[in-house]
Amino acid sequence: MRRRNSEYIIESCIRLSGLLVIIFVFLIFLFLLNDSLALFRQYHLVDFLAGRKWLPISEPPRFGIVPLLLGSIYVTAGAIVICVPLGVGAAMFIAEIAPKFLKHVLKSLVEILASIPSVVLGFIGIVWLGPFLRNTLGLDTGMCGLTGSLLLAFMALPTIISISEDALVGVPRAYREAAFGLGATQWQTLWRIILPAASPGIIAAVMLGIGRVIGETMVVMMVTGNAPVVPYSILQPMRTLTATIAGEMGETVGGSDHYFALFAVGLILFIITFIINFIADVCLRKARK
Amino acid sequence: MIAARTRQTIAFSLLALATTLIVVPIVLTIFYVVANGAGAVSWQFITQSPRNGMREGGIMPAIVGTILLVFGTMLFSLPLGVLSAIYLVEYARDNFFTRLVKLSVVNLSGIPSIVYGLFGFTLFVVLLRFGTSILAGSLTLAIMSLPVIITATKEALEAVPASFREISLSLGATKWQTVRYCVLPYAIPGILTGTVLSLSRAAGETAPILFTVAAFYLPRLPRSVFDQVMALPYHLYVISTQVPNMPAQISFATGFVLIALVFLMNLVSIILRAHYRKKKLW
Numbered sequence: 042m043r044r045r046n047s048e049y050i051i052e053s054c055i056r057l058s059g060l061l062v063i064i065f066v067f068l069i070f071l072f073l074l075n076d077s078l079a080l081f082r083q084y085h086l087v088d089f090l091a092g093r094k095w096l097p098i099s100e101p102p103r104f105g106i107v108p109l110l111l112g113s114i115y116v117t118a119g120a121i122v123i124c125v126p127l128g129v130g131a132a133m134f135i136a137e138i139a140p141k142f143l144k145h146v147l148k149s150l151v152e153i154l155a156s157i158p159s160v161v162l163g164f165i166g167i168v169w170l171g172p173f174l175r176n177t178l179g180l181d182t183g184m185c186g187l188t189g190s191l192l193l194a195f196m197a198l199p200t201i202i203s204i205s206e207d208a209l210v211g212v213p214r215a216y217r218e219a220a221f222g223l224g225a226t227q228w229q230t231l232w233r234i235i236l237p238a239a240s241p242g243i244i245a246a247v248m249l250g251i252g253r254v255i256g257e258t259m260v261v262m263m264v265t266g267n268a269p270v271v272p273y274s275i276l277q278p279m280r281t282l283t284a285t286i287a288g289e290m291g292e293t294v295g296g297s298d299h300y301f302a303l304f305a306v307g308l309i310l311f312i313i314t315f316i317i318n319f320i321a322d323v324c325l326r327k328a329r330k
Numbered sequence: 331m332i333a334a335r336t337r338q339t340i341a342f343s344l345l346a347l348a349t350t351l352i353v354v355p356i357v358l359t360i361f362y363v364v365a366n367g368a369g370a371v372s373w374q375f376i377t378q379s380p381r382n383g384m385r386e387g388g389i390m391p392a393i394v395g396t397i398l399l400v401f402g403t404m405l406f407s408l409p410l411g412v413l414s415a416i417y418l419v420e421y422a423r424d425n426f427f428t429r430l431v432k433l434s435v436v437n438l439s440g441i442p443s444i445v446y447g448l449f450g451f452t453l454f455v456v457l458l459r460f461g462t463s464i465l466a467g468s469l470t471l472a473i474m475s476l477p478v479i480i481t482a483t484k485e486a487l488e489a490v491p492a493s494f495r496e497i498s499l500s501l502g503a504t505k506w507q508t509v510r511y512c513v514l515p516y517a518i519p520g521i522l523t524g525t526v527l528s529l530s531r532a533a534g535e536t537a538p539i540l541f542t543v544a545a546f547y548l549p550r551l552p553r554s555v556f557d558q559v560m561a562l563p564y565h566l567y568v569i570s571t572q573v574p575n576m577p578a579q580i581s582f583a584t585g586f587v588l589i590a591l592v593f594l595m596n597l598v599s600i601i602l603r604a605h606y607r608k609k610k611l612w
Contacts, residue, residue, distance in 0.1 A: 048504060048506045048507075051506055052421070052505070052506060054413055055413045055414075055416050055417045055421060056417060056421065057413075058409075058410050058413035058414040058416075058417055059413075059414050059417035059418065059421075059422070059427075059428075059431045060431075061410060061414070062414050062431055062434045062435060062438065062476065062480070063430050063431055063434045065434070065438065065473055065476070066434040066437050066438055068449070068453065069441065069445065069446075069449045072448075072449055072452045072453065073445070073448065073449075076452070126348065127348045127351055127352055128352075130344065130345050130347075130348030130349070131345070131348050131349040131352050133345050134342075134345040134346060134348065134349045135349070138342055138345060138346070139349075147349065147353065150353055150356050150357075151352075151356075152596070153356065153360070153593070153596075154352075154356045156527075156530055156531070156534070156592050156593065156596050157359065157360075157534075157589060157592070158533075158534025158535070158536075158563050158588055158589070158592060159534070159535075159536070160534070160536045160563040160564075160566050160567050160588075161363065161534075161566065161585045161588060161589055162359075163567070163570075164566055164570045164581060164585055165359060165362065165363070167570055167571070168570075168578065168581070169362065195355060198352055202352075226334045226335065226337075226338045227338060228334075228337060228338035228341045228342065229334060229338075232341070249440075252440045255442070256440070256441070256442025256443065256444070256445075257442070257443075258442065258443060258444040258536070258537040259536045259537060259563075259567060263567065263570070263571055283442055283444045283537070286444050286445075286447075286448065287444050287447070287537055287540055290447075290448070290451075290540070290541055291540070291541065295456070303448070304448060307444070307445050307448045310442050310444075310445055311441060311442075311445055314440045314441060314442055314445075315437055315440065317440065318436055318437060318439070318440030319436070319437075321440075322433075322436045
């Protein structure tokens with residue numbers, strides 16, 4: 042009888058844990074929504090979404106997220122342009138061309154990159170990459186969107202490489218054998234048969250990479266110059282959604298409009314990453330079939 | 331028209347070039363931090379408190395703080411993550427609730443770390459009145475680590491052959507007995523590997539601890555779980571952006587210690603994986 046009881050307790054705990062995971066997501070969304078709504082009672086939603094000025098401590102304050110959103114978009118687009126071709130190329134190299142020994146070395150290196158804390162990369166951006174870009178490109182300041190893009194591209198590579206590689210390796214052998222049987226070279230097979238067959242997985246890899254880049258905080262806060270103005274070029278200082286929350290939260294008074302505005306920025310981030318991850322998940326499931 | 335062979339050579343060279351463009355910066359980054367930081371790391375540096383506005387002395391409180399946070403994170407996320415994964419693999423039926431749990435795991439893994447910081451601040455610091463404390467920070471990091479632990483545990487459980495379960499059940503064991511004695515022991519290596527990896531990531535995170543636990547400057551050790559602590563990643567952020575006239579050597583050394591700590595944890599997970607793989611029985 043005692044055995045039955047303890048079993049009942051543990052099985053309840055197991056079910057409760059599953060439930061808790063749902064509760065956490067729900068609570069995160071609820072808290073963000075609740076505090077955002079507190080802002081929108083004072084401040085018009087349209088002014089928030091379409092406002093071109095983020096001046097939280099001026100009188101009256103302006104909470105337009107267009108400059109922050111554009112900051113995030115510039116930095117993310119720059120990072121993606123750099124890391125997708127490199128990452129998918131490296132995944133193709135690792136999956137198809139590299140001999141076994143080299144494959145192990147490369148995969149370990151990618152794992153090492155994945156484990157470097159973002160704050161360390163931000164630090165390197167401050168002491169080396171920023172000054173280096175300023176001198177080479179003759180910029181006014183090295184703390185600009187491009188520095189952030191380069192470091193974020195670097196950070197997103199492990200995600201893109203490992204998921205793309207899984208997708209490439211997962212293509213059935215028969216496809217390859219059929220292509221070789223028809224006289225295709227290894228490259229023709231890779232480019233025309235394997236890559237298209239692996240494309241859902243590769244799209245998922247790119248989506249997850251984008252999600253990673255948009256959500257990254259410390260690197261962009263340290264190296265993109267933190268200027269909340271509408272940027273016109275990636276070579277200007279700018280500020281992202283994430284860096285705004287991290288940089289201003291400590292200075293706000295709990296319950297002020299500014300405080301609620303930062304939660305509204307958090308809500309926007311939550312929604313963006315939710316959509317991106319949802320698409321990635323759909324692609325991944327398609328890839329498994 | 332270029333011959334197919336030539337085209338292949340060109341294409342493969344480009345792929346090799348892309349790989350090189352990734353490998354070289356990785357090696358240089360590590361080398362750069364080690365070359366500049368290792369020299370400044372001494373016994374005093376890792377055992378003393380910072381002095382003179384953090385420009386002198388060591389980083390002991392930050393190291394201790396990070397280690398405490400990692401343990402706190404593990405305490406909450408390991409049981410919760412493993413139990414959730416057991417639910418998904420062993421107990422879940424294909425219904426709406428299960429699909430919702432799976433979607434939540436996917437969603438949790440994509441939420442930006444700074445949003446976890448906001449959430450942890452609202453729930454643990456303000457609502458539950460833990461204040462900025464080790465408890466609030468560990469809980470925030472634990473929720474952030476959950477999806478990685480759940481995914482790793484799920485994969486480990488799914489890798490255990492179905493016949494193990496069938497034999498156990500056919501001998502009259504209950505569902506839980508089967509999971510406890512015939513499935514879980516064989517999934518332990520995968521669970522440990524995933525846990526250590528997720529903890530190494532938690533150790534390096536800065537954004538979630540900004541408003542939940544991290545102290546700017548606190549040159550003493552915490553007395554209870556309701557105390558603030560310094561943490562290595564936050565300390566590196568502070569000294570490289572907020573402190574004027576900071577000797578670069580100390581920043582590099584702090585970065586080196588942080589990377590060394592994270593690599594050490596990764597190494598543990600690799601050794602665990604290799605050790606158990608040798609003992610694998612099926």
